[in-house]
Each structure stands twice: as structure tokens, then as C-alpha cells.
Amino acid sequence: MHEYIIKTNHISKKFKKTFAINDLSMSVRKNSVYGLLGPNGAGKSTLLKMITGIITPTSGEIIFDNHPWSRKDLLKIGSLIESPPLYENLTAFENLKVRATLLGVSSDKCMEVLERMDLMDTENKQIADFSLGMKQRLGIALALLNDPELLVLDEPTNGLDPFGMEDLRKMIRTFAVSGISVIVSSHILSEIQQVADDIGILNNGTLLYQDKIDANENLEQLFMDIIRKERAS
Numbered sequence: 099m100h101e102y103i104i105k106t107n108h109i110s111k112k113f114k115k116t117f118a119i120n121d122l123s124m125s126v127r128k129n130s131v132y133g134l135l136g137p138n139g140a141g142k143s144t145l146l147k148m149i150t151g152i153i154t155p156t157s158g159e160i161i162f163d164n165h166p167w168s169r170k171d172l173l174k175i176g177s178l179i180e181s182p183p184l185y186e187n188l189t190a191f192e193n194l195k196v197r198a199t200l201l202g203v204s205s206d207k208c209m210e211v212l213e214r215m216d217l218m219d220t221e222n223k224q225i226a227d228f229s230l231g232m233k234q235r236l237g238i239a240l241a242l243l244n245d246p247e248l249l250v251l252d253e254p255t256n257g258l259d260p261f262g263m264e265d266l267r268k269m270i271r272t273f274a275v276s277g278i279s280v281i282v283s284s285h286i287l288s289e290i291q292q293v294a295d296d297i298g299i300l301n302n303g304t305l306l307y308q309d310k311i312d313a314n315e316n317l318e319q320l321f322m323d324i325i326r327k328e329r330a331s
């Protein structure tokens with residue numbers, strides 16, 4: 099079995115004259131949670147949009163499961179980037195059913211992902227009556243419909259209260275143990291510390307650090323040191 103679900107080899111993304119991502123090489127281990135950290139504007143969303151095919155790299159290569167990334171790999175990649183694409187006038191189940199029909203996936207699968215995201219009792223509730231936390235979880239349920247091998251979550255806890263954050267953290271951990279690798283971005287260090295196996299620290303489009311993280315590490319100190327050093331150079 100190959101060790102990495104995704105690797106980027108020297109990828110860059112240039113918008114007009116500026117590089118949002120500059121010569122970035124990262125490796126995400128299979129069945130792990132990779133926490134992508136970086137201050138606002140560091141390039142986190144740009145990187146995740148390249149992995150999920152929303153934008154194309156200006157240069158470099160993305161390797162998915164040991165072969166060059168192609169659009170058909172999107173069938174194995176689930177994502178929640180920015181806000182979840184939900185129809186406010188439909189129920190949770192109906193929202194799932196729309197995507198399931200497109201993917202040729204059964205109604206049973208819709209129920210399975212609802213259960214997995216702890217939304218069983220809300221299947222007939224309209225999205226307009228959903229809390230932000232429920233919407234985020236439904237967004238992830240949508241991303242799970244095609245049984246992805248990689249789940250990409252861009253700041254999924256944004257705007258959630260501490261309970262909502264904790265719920266989501268627990269769910270993210272269950273993905274890694276059930277064979278779904280996860281990339282999750284955040285600028286909240288404690289969030290990432292509690293959920294990630296590995297971290298990458300991004301600043302100004304450059305990956306400054308990538309390594310395993312354990313619960314005892316002072317991530318805040320590490321993050322501040324790395325970013326300060328970079329800003330001083």
C-alpha cells in the first residue's frame with residue numbers, strides 16, 4: 099500500500115503578479131488527519147482549491163494515491179470549502195437526495211451519512227431552520243456520499259460554538275480511523291492540535307513546517323516562532 103493519499107510536488111498558484119502558493123510540497127499520510135495552519139491570507143484556501151479541482155495550479159504537480167491527479171480522482175475526494183452548497187427550502191434528506199441522484203447513489207446511503215453526522219432526527223427539517231453547526235455537518239454528510247478516500251475541510255469550525263467544535267472534532271477523528279484521510283484547515287491552533295496527527299504551517303504561500311504533532315507540544319509557541327522567524331528574514 100502506498101503511504102500517502104496526496105502529495106504536492108512544487109506547486110505554485112499565481113494570481114496576476116502575486117504567488118498565492120509558491121513552490122509548495124506537502125505530503126498527507128493515508129488514514130491520518132493533516133492540519134493545515136496559517137494566518138489569514140496565507141494561501142490555505144488556494145491550496146485546498148487546487149487539491150479539489152476548483153482551480154488549477156500554475157505549475158507543479160499533484161499526486162493522488164501515487165498517480166498524477168486527474169479530474170476522475172474527484173470521485174474519491176470529498177470536500178467542504180467555504181459554506182456548504184445547500185438548498186434552504188429543502189430538507190436535509192432532500193438536499194442529500196439531490197446530490198445522491200447525481201452520483202447514482204442510493205437513498206440508504208443518504209440515511210447512512212445522516213446517521214454518521216449525527217443528523218438522524220433532522221432528516222425532515224428544512225435547512226432554513228438549521229443551526230450553523232448542523233449546516234456544516236450536513237455539508238460534510240454531502241461530501242461523504244461518494245465514499246471518499248480523502249476529505250478536505252476548509253475551516254469547518256468557523257463560527258461554531260465550543261460544543262459544535264467539539265462535535266466536529268470527534269467526527270473528524272472517526273474518519274481517520276475508518277480509512278478516510280482528512281485535510282483540515284484552520285487558523286485556530288488549539289483546534290488543530292486536538293484533532294491532527296500531522297501539521298503543515300503555511301505563510302505567504304510557502305510551507306514553512308511539516309511534521310507530526312503530539313498533544314504535549316506547545317503548538318502556539320512553535321507557530322509563533324516559525325512565523326516570526328519568517329517575517330524577520
Ligand SMILES: Nc1ncnc2c1ncn2[C@@H]1O[C@H](COP(=O)(O)OP(=O)(O)OP(=O)(O)O)[C@@H](O)[C@H]1O
Binds near residue numbers: 113117136139142
Ligand atoms: N481569485 C483570486 N484572485 C486574486 N488573488 C487571490 C484569489 N484568491 C486568493 N487570492 C489571494 O491569495 C492569497 C491567499 O488567499 P487564501 O484565501 O488562499 O488564504 P487563506 O489562508 O485561505 O486565508 P483565510 O484564512 O483568510 O481564509 C491572498 O493574498 C488572496 O488575496
